[in-house]
Amino acid sequence: MDVRSQVSMVFHLDKCIGCHTCSIACKNIWTDRKGAEYMWWNNVETKPGTGYPGKWENQDIYKGGWEKDGDSIALKGAGKKKGLLNIFHNPNMPMIDDYYEPFTYKYLDLIESPASDDQPTARPVSLITGKPIDIKMGPNWDDDLSGTPDYARNDPNLEGLTPAEQDAMFQLEKMAFFYLPRICNHCLNPACVAACPSGAIYKRGEDGVVLINQDVCRAWRMCVTACPYKKSYYNWNNGKSEKCILCYPRIEAGFAPACMHSCVGRIRYLGVILYDADQIESAASADESELVDKQLDMLLDPYDPEVIKAAKANGVSDSTINAAQGSPTYKFVKKWGLALPLHAEYRTLPMLFYVPPLLPVMASVTEVSKDQNDNLNPIAKQWTDSWLYDTSTEELWGTIDQARLPLKYMANMFGAGDESKIKGQLQKLMAVRIYRRWKTVGDISEEKVNEVLKDTNLTAELADEIYNLTSLAKFDDRFNVPPAHREQAIEMLEFAGDEKGSTGFGIKEKVQRGL
């Protein structure tokens, strides 16, 4: 058992507002500069939809992640083996149009236009060429669409659904959407690290954060291809690749990452998870049907004396073990079994987990009688459609089977195709609601409550725990940031007392261009 610590994340999709505050918190601090304008280390997608960059989940196009190679695995696209052959021509990279051409507006024209016979307007111009631009793509282009032939219906996760099922998803009585916020997964088996010809990408020992060394990066862009989540970006201005750094300067100072701090839906959780690094290879190369379970098996009980002992032996500090014990992510992922990795089939062992969303109950539609139209008040507006919409349910809440969006669709995202996992989680979420309804209103019978708790392997105590962390959690409950012990790292180079007096001095210089 090789116990290591990882700062992991849980995003509770049922709570996500789709507001993108997280994206801008990140942009303001990290990518608001030339060459990085188009990078969204944190972005939010509407699902169903094709996302950013367009159709990123379609690995037939982008060749990201790993594939099974006998008993082990190999990079699907740009590995050292395959990649070096294509080192000067990487055929599987998203191009600027797959992201979008960053733009601005000629705002100054409003103030500086001379007097004329019509009103001035600020035209959009490209941030790359400075020339007028016809905007055709953006980092959030299919926001809130929930349909349309061009976007939602090209969602790669529709695979395996019949044409009829797909069509039904976009009819009024079954349509729905939800939001998928995405950052770097800081994977346990990161394809980007494996793909980098320069060895510029590494995983930090103390917290598992995956970083691209800006001194070492030589802009081969193999990481861009290798990352199946398309979370590594090439800075066209300075010729380096960059990616989400999990706000390590903030984590080191005891703050939550900016995207998590700013999450106004309070959907995000962060905490340490201890895992067994010896199991990485077997977990990553498991059969598809076992991928999720094997990944979860790697995550260790932080109260287990054996685990603690092994962690200490590996140099994991007491404060980190303590953080792991108070970790909200461990509870969601392991203790309650409520969160799953996104696209486990990419085999990178992502350390960001998602609680799936509940959705409105499906409706049915019948033809309305129009025989009253002639009787309407002559002033009254008449509607041209003819449907009569029924969304009633037998009980207070509909069942999970009645929820909008087929389970298969969600399973393609979160269960490596396995519907039973996602169904179990949604039932668990409903069980907590039913239990809390009984407790706060009392219009559901105790028998029914006991039955649903039993069916979902919950107890009243567990249901209350889930409810508490889901609804009442305060900032410190949601984010358990382990101490960074920077003094120990510094001491390996110089006397920490000297650093106290000298840190920060220096002249800021831009990084050297990579190419």
Place this chain on the structure above:
Amino acid sequence: MSWIQDIISPQTRKWEEFYRNRFQHDRVVRSTHGVNCTGGCSWQIYVKEGIVTWETQQLDYPLLEDSLPPYEPRGCQRGISFSWYLYSPLRIKYPLIRSALIDAYREEKQKTGDSLTAWENLQNNEEKRKQYQQARGKGGFRRVHWDEVLEIMAAANIHTAKKYGPDRVIGFSPIPAMSMLSYAAGARFLQLFGGVNLSFYDWYCDLPTAFPEIWGEQTDVCESADWYNSKMIADMGACLNMTRTPDCHFFAESRHNGTKAVVFSPDFSQVCKYADQWVPLHAGSDGAFWMAVTHVILNEFHHTNTTPYFIDYVKKYTDSPFLIKLEKDGDHYKPGRLLRANELEAHRDIENGDWKFLQIDTSSGELVVPKGTVGSRWDKTQGNWNIKFENIVNDQPYDPLLTLLENKEEVLQTEFTEYGLDKKSLRGVPVRYIETSSGRVPVTTVYDLIMAQYGVGRGLEGDYPADYTDKNAAYTPAWQEIFTGVDSKTVLQFAREWANTANATEGKCMIIIGAGINHWYHSNLMYRAGAMALMMCGCVGKNGGGLNHYVGQEKLAPSDSWGSLAFAKDWQGPSRLQQAPLWHYINTSQYRYDGQFSKYNTVPDNDTTRQHTADQIYKSVRMGNMPFYPQYKQNTLELSKEALENGAKDDEGIKQHVLEKLKSKELEYSVGDPEAQENFPRVWYIWRGNAIMGSMKGHEYCLKHYLGTHSNAIGEDSEDHTQEVNWHEVAPTGKMDLVVDLNFRMDSSALYSDIVLPAASWYEKADLNSTDMHSFIHPLSAAIAPVWESKTDWDIFKELARVTSEVAVKHLAEPQKDIVNLPLSHDTADEISQPEVKDWYKGECEAIPGKTMHKIAVVDRDYTQIYNKFISLGEGIRNNGLGAHGNHYMCEDEYDELIESNHFPVEKQNGKTLPSIKEDVSAANVVLHLSTLTNGKLTHRAYENMEKKSGLKLADLSEGSQDVRINYQDLQAQPRRYNTSPLWSGIMNKGRAYAAYTYNVDKLIPWRTLTGRQHFYLDHEMYLDYGENLPTYKPSPKPEVYGDLKQTLKDGDAKVLNCLTPHGKWHIHSTYMENLRMLTLSRGCEPCWMSETDAAELGIKDNDWVEVYNDHGVYCTRAVVSSRIPKGVCIVYHVPERTTGIPKSQVRGNKRAGGHNSFTRIHLKPNFLSGGYGQFSYHFNYWGPIAPQRDTHVTITKMDKVIF
């Protein structure tokens, strides 16, 4: 896995300082955004090397009750983008003026050497005036010095006051609560000057008129934490994700605590993702759904299975036991008016007998005069204004009789109208006969009328629905299917779960409602329909219950102290506060395009409804129901001089002179002849808002008639002319002499103004911010000083006051007497002045100011002293005390402390020492020191006063907060929750979430209505005339009658869509809309959303350029095609700026297209013009017609040619 290595070596990782350096910062300052988003979020503003670099949310909100989720973090995608503006190319860095104006002015100044003469000459030169008016909006800005623009504005001010009167100087600034001192700066200057402040809440159509109608409140709602207390939430017209972004989590989280969530929205809007059930009823048909819900509730939970909790509640807290007279109309009866106490011989001489109403005691069967009606509110004898079950005549307790069903003398067939099918029904109503001064009259209870109106037969004869499937009869579940397109089964499930939940939890069912409903023409009826389902189930005044309307940041928490400072009441008498919707309707000449409202408003046919809205406005002004400034064709400063010359000895004499001149009709009301040039508004100050684009319904008419520049409107005068308002054959263009905009960015209003002044942004000034959404007051703070040459609004108006006073020394030095007309006001004894609608102007009654007509006041003005008064706090506060909402308290001790304590600065002027408000921080501290919300001593005092008025024990509410004193620096340190105060109706002690009317329900304080109870029934004569005395459903008007497309469709057919303009995701009104962050995350523009079906029919594909247009104007944008939009509607989210990426319109002659208000025009509902009658009495932003735009229809075509 040899390729994955954990690297620990610090040497290899030394480069990590690359990102660490970026994060290092120098300063974090607390501020917020003054943007009318209602968020009121506390932010950390990061400063690095003197530059604001980014912002993140503050996390240090104190916790409320243990059972509630915390407020942190508050803030959304828009707020977090704000720092982009600070150094953006849109930033106004220096004062700007249009070259056509400055050149013409300088030429005159050169000639005369005097600013005022120069301005006068320029205004008298028709050609030059026209020249600079036509240049408006078309480039040509020039940077000028502060001194020169201040000189021009001051000259325009004094010139206007001298020539036409000060009430031609107008100011518009929205929603004070978002940055209350910045608002106060302009308001204080204008009111000291004698100018006019335009209202905003009603103008934006954010005022829910049902709130005054039912509760006598402008708006009062729960803070968002209280959503969490609810167990069933119906969300309608409020997309919480988009518009309540920082609060939305309470909704999401309450579901996990077992709350049922139902969302009503025609499109699958974002909030639908949280719904257990999504009900996509037809746009604007929500009222029909709720009428049917209440039909079921009354039938099953009131009648067949009587629910004791519901019955007790409606008896105690609603008007349902009050007696209504039935009036004979041919062979049947009609619901009439409340039976008055003084109609009975026994109570003929009872004090305020017109304003005391009657109930029946269940046990004795005797008539009772309950306490707590508006009459007892204004009785000389205090102590009876409470809603205990006590007879005011003898203090005896009684039990009100709710229904006459078991005690009837007769059943009378009474007529009820259902407007959707335009169907009249006769239904039996149980009555008792009462001997009154005018004979024996049949009366029934409000409750019985409601039962009949909703079609609950209770075994009575008449045209009652057979059962729920009776689709011809109002208001069955089957009937509502016709309008909503929603199946009866959905109604039944909803109604039963609603009532069951309310019964099990004693009132924890809640409606969250928003602009999606309030912006319909008949919004008040939709709100009333929903409110009925709440009140009938005992869900108002309960934590977790209520009708919670969030549209606009209207809650200025410390309004008791702030109101005095803002409107300069510390120095002088009444203010000129104008109801904006009717003002713009008249002054932008939009009334000319309107015609008879009965063509689109379903009203009974009678003398009142056979009129033009403009004529009704004129009547309401002279009756004192509504204000209108300019007041008279004659200059009010001249009018007082004339009075004195004619022998008036004092102010009373002046008033008498004015009254006589009005009665003889020699003195003309401006509203009676708005197109006469003497009656034009002349100088317009805009600050903190986007008056010309964002809020200007009929924007293109504003460009035409106010500004005199190019417009894309092709609407023509209606053939229905006004009768009383003087009709001119040609409407004037270019009414405004000068338009000044204070702004930090070049928005559409700035682009069309003559002068643009660089204003400090929200990270560059001190101010205060409060909201409905939570119970904290937040500061705005200067993270850095105002950039370039910008100044705070406080300093800009202070400077304008200084220079205006200086010009007055030369041109208007002698003290003036101004005459101010005042409407009859809510929360004063004025609200018991007009029991009947009688027009003195037509000789229907005597003209008595303050009774049958508006009040007339004389205000002394010394134009040389405006600056001195601006910077100091006058002694009026010390002498008269403070208050609001009918509360009052003296505060001389606290005023003196402002002078004596070393903590506050003072001004010494004219031999007196006064508290200083020269600096914004001082003004903030004055507001906080004198408010009952932030000074516990005053809180306690106000409750003691209310104890006297009500005869109730209340002071216990303030015992725990007596030592509370909150100042500006405290707020900067950490958010502070304010005190429970009688100013507001929610009780917040011990961390209890604020919920409206818990004060009324828990403490038996009356609502500020006629009966002192919540109103099901509205007996004002106009409500009877307009058919809105009972809750009802009125259908949306069809496009052919609403008048948007008369010219556009003249030459043939086009596909017509209902254009909805809800609040959007990427902006707050127009702010942030052109922010690069938001444009990048959206489509690079504000698109037009369409259904797949409509787009296909029109040959439009996603991202095509389209023109969205009707008679009023055109908006050019891109289409977004989505299956979440139902056919027949399109959505343009409010508000696009016409400044960013707008092409030229091909349907309007290659001229630059406008924004979403280019295709709107003002329509008003005249019953909101009622006044002098209980809750139907004017107050600024409280009562009057609102300006809806949701019923607007457009046509859409694909653009072949896109030209910028």
